[in-house]
Amino acid sequence: MSFESELSQGIFCIPKCNSCKEFVWPPTEFCDVCNEKITIEKGDFEGKIIEFSKQNEDYFCIVEFEKKVRIMAKMLKKPNIDQTVKITKCGISDNSYFFYVN
Amino acid sequence: MSKVGIVAYGITPFTKEDQKIETVLHSSANKLFQKNPSIEKKDIDGVLVSTNNNSKYLAPVLSEMVGIQPKIAHSIESLCNSGTNSLVSAFSYISSGLADMVLVSGAERYDSPGQILEWDNSRGEFKHPIFWASIFSKSYKRKYEITDEQLATVSVKNHKQAQANPNALSKKTYSIQDVINSKKLTDDLRLLDCSRPCTGSASIILASEEITKKNSENPVWISGIGQKTISAGFTKNPSLTSMESTKIAAQSALKMSKHSIEDVDVAEVHDAFTVCEPMALESLGFTSPGKGTSMIDDLHKTNNFKINPRGGLIGTGHPLGATGISQTIEIVQQLQNNAEKRQTDKANVGLIHNMSAASTSSTVLVLEK
Numbered sequence: 001m002s003f004e005s006e007l008s009q010g011i012f013c014i015p016k017c018n019s020c021k022e023f024v025w026p027p028t029e030f031c032d033v034c035n036e037k038i039t040i041e042k043g044d045f046e047g048k049i050i051e052f053s054k055q056n057e058d059y060f061c062i063v064e065f066e067k068k069v070r071i072m073a074k075m076l077k078k079p080n081i082d083q084t085v086k087i088t089k090c091g092i093s094d095n096s097y098f099f100y101v102n
Numbered sequence: 103m104s105k106v107g108i109v110a111y112g113i114t115p116f117t118k119e120d121q122k123i124e125t126v127l128h129s130s131a132n133k134l135f136q137k138n139p140s141i142e143k144k145d146i147d148g149v150l151v152s153t154n155n156n157s158k159y160l161a162p163v164l165s166e167m168v169g170i171q172p173k174i175a176h177s178i179e180s181l182c183n184s185g186t187n188s189l190v191s192a193f194s195y196i197s198s199g200l201a202d203m204v205l206v207s208g209a210e211r212y213d214s215p216g217q218i219l220e221w222d223n224s225r226g227e228f229k230h231p232i233f234w235a236s237i238f239s240k241s242y243k244r245k246y247e248i249t250d251e252q253l254a255t256v257s258v259k260n261h262k263q264a265q266a267n268p269n270a271l272s273k274k275t276y277s278i279q280d281v282i283n284s285k286k287l288t289d290d291l292r293l294l295d296c297s298r299p300c301t302g303s304a305s306i307i308l309a310s311e312e313i314t315k316k317n318s319e320n321p322v323w324i325s326g327i328g329q330k331t332i333s334a335g336f337t338k339n340p341s342l343t344s345m346e347s348t349k350i351a352a353q354s355a356l357k358m359s360k361h362s363i364e365d366v367d368v369a370e371v372h373d374a375f376t377v378c379e380p381m382a383l384e385s386l387g388f389t390s391p392g393k394g395t396s397m398i399d400d401l402h403k404t405n406n407f408k409i410n411p412r413g414g415l416i417g418t419g420h421p422l423g424a425t426g427i428s429q430t431i432e433i434v435q436q437l438q439n440n441a442e443k444r445q446t447d448k449a450n451v452g453l454i455h456n457m458s459a460a461s462t463s464s465t466v467l468v469l470e471k
Contacts, residue, residue: 026224026335051244051342053236054289060228062237062337070337072228072237081244097223 003027003040007097012087013040014069025069047071047101049083061085063101073099106193107314107321108469109203109307110138111431116271116302116419118212123155127209128167130303130424134205135168141307141317148174148195148204152188153423154181154216155209164207174201181216181458182374184208185304185426186465190327192308202310208428209303210421217299217422219459224337232287232296234336234460235375239290241342242377246392250290254281255395256376257294257416259402264413266443269428271300271419281376295376297415304427306434320438326359326468328352336460345378345461348385352455352466356387359468361451363387366468368407368436368446369453370429373414382455383409386466411436411444426456426465433469 004027006013015024015038017031024031024038031038045065052061052075059075063085075085085101092098112134114126135141149172151160161175174195178188185208192204210216218229225233242248258278264270276284276294284294314321328351332339340346356362363386371386373379380394388409389397401409412418412432415425433452435441450471457464 025338026222051237051241053233053240053291055233055236055287060233060236062342071224072226072233072337074227093227095220096227096229098227 001040004092006040007090008092010089010091011042012045012090013042014045014066016041023066023068044086047085049079049081049085051081052079061101071099073101075101077102103197105311105323106196106308107311107318107323108434109309109314109317110134110141111306111434112137113269113304113428113431114302115269116300116421119301121301123153123157123209123211124163124167126211126301126303127151127160127164127207130209130305131164131168131205131207134305134307143168143170146170146172146203146205148172148192148201150188150192150204150206151177152184152206152208152427153177153210154179154184154214155211156215170205180463181219182372182422183426183456183458183463183465184423186430186454186456186467189306189308189426189430189467190329190465193324193327196308196310203313204308205305206308206427207303207305208424208426210301210423212299212301214299214422219334222335224335231374232291235377236288236290238342238381238460239375239377242381245343248395250282251278252395252399253295253376254278255399255402256373256379257281259398260373260410260414260417263407263411263444264417267412267418270413270417271298272413272417291375297374297420300419300421302419302421302424304424304431306427306430322434322437322469322471324467325470326355326361328354328358328466329464331463333462334459336462339460339462343381344391345381345385345457345464347461347464348382348455348457348466351464352386355466355468359470361468365451366453367449367451368411368433369409369455370412370432371410371414371455372457373410373416374420376416379414386455407444407446411441411446426454429454429456430467437469437471
């Protein structure tokens with residue numbers, strides 16, 4: 001079970017090092033501090049809007065989870081800075097990750 | 103550390119032409135040798151190629167095309183700052199004594215694969231550079247209460263300055279309103295806010311102190327080098343309103359050169375998008391945070407070419423692997439007082455700022471007479 005295998009099933013997880021007790025980002029197989037193999041943590045994570053812009057009708061935002069993990073995600077309604085959001089849809093398409101938040 | 107100087111250079115016009123990468127690469131090296139017939143090719147012991155192109159073995163290919171059999175020959179890729187990173191590698195070979203004379207050639211085609219960093223999946227589907235540039239623009243405007251019109255001045259200034267550069271891609275000047283009315287790419291970025299990918303090549307020969315003095319009547323020396331990599335992924339950038347890697351690289355380069363930023367008479371900064379120029383000026387220390395657009399406005403109104411005299415990336419075009427080398431050639435020309443219509447007053451110390459992938463890494467060079 002890896003971050004990508006879960007993401008390809010539409011499940012958003014956060015990689016974590018059980019040795020350091022820290023989240024690891026971007027997702028990799030090993031911790032970038034202690035080099036131990038990482039695990040993934042499942043959950044109903046809440047993120048925070050850090051910044052956003054808009055292309056055509058869609059907003060694209062930087063969303064931060066657990067004060068460390070940042071992704072660029074699509075949002076259909078106008079975001080606000082510091083707004084709390086959750087992942088509503090995610091996956092892998094054409095070798096690229098995609099994330100929707102609301 | 104022994105001194106390393108710039109002995110010769112050659113550059114092609116930046117265009118949208120569809121040429122083989124080998125042809126593009128060869129053309130600036132060939133110009134260099136045509137302009138400097140006294141350079142003995144047998145004395146060149148290193149050939150470095152700066153490119154993001156996927157073609158293989160380009161340094162040996164270039165060596166063969168220009169008739170050199172160097173000890174050292176390899177390519178260097180680091181997205182948009184491949185050019186200055188190649189110059190730093192050449193500097194290192196020479197200052198360590200592994201080589202005495204190194205040819206550094208950068209080339210790119212308009213369709214370079216280096217424009218997208220596929221690895222950075224944290225950007226999700228938003229991998230094109232216009233998305234990080236839009237986020238930078240939005241954040242910078244929000245924090246410092248800057249308008250689209252103020253950012254548009256960067257494009258107006260740099261297209262204007264590019265008209266004095268015969269090699270520049272831009273052949274037109276624009277007004278603030280032209281920039282604002284240009285094609286809207288996102289809410290925070292218009293077409294004329296962007297530098298354009300293009301086809302072009304630039305070459306430089308670096309040499310040891312002894313060889314530089316023998317080959318150049320008006321030598322220019324690389325006196326400061328600073329580099330910093332923060333991350334590869336845009337979303338790990340610690341700031342969306344400043345260039346953290348640039349701050350560190352600039353401090354290192356200035357310290358090595360024993361200069362302060364106030365000593366710098368002319369600079370090429372990496373204006374991949376309009377917002378990058380004020381952010382770079384602030385991060386380099388030319389002005390305080392949030393004051394970059396005021397400095398740019400003053401320079402534009404007084405027709406002062408101190409920043410990006412050749413027209414920057416926005417006016418000149420951005421053939422990734424050639425950009426850092428082209429920026430360096432501009433500063434050499436400025437210090438040698440032969441930049442013609444672009445010449446700035448009393449240019450004794452110059453600076454080059456070249457960054458990659460939303461300033462996740464930066465290289466800063468200080469040059470002087």
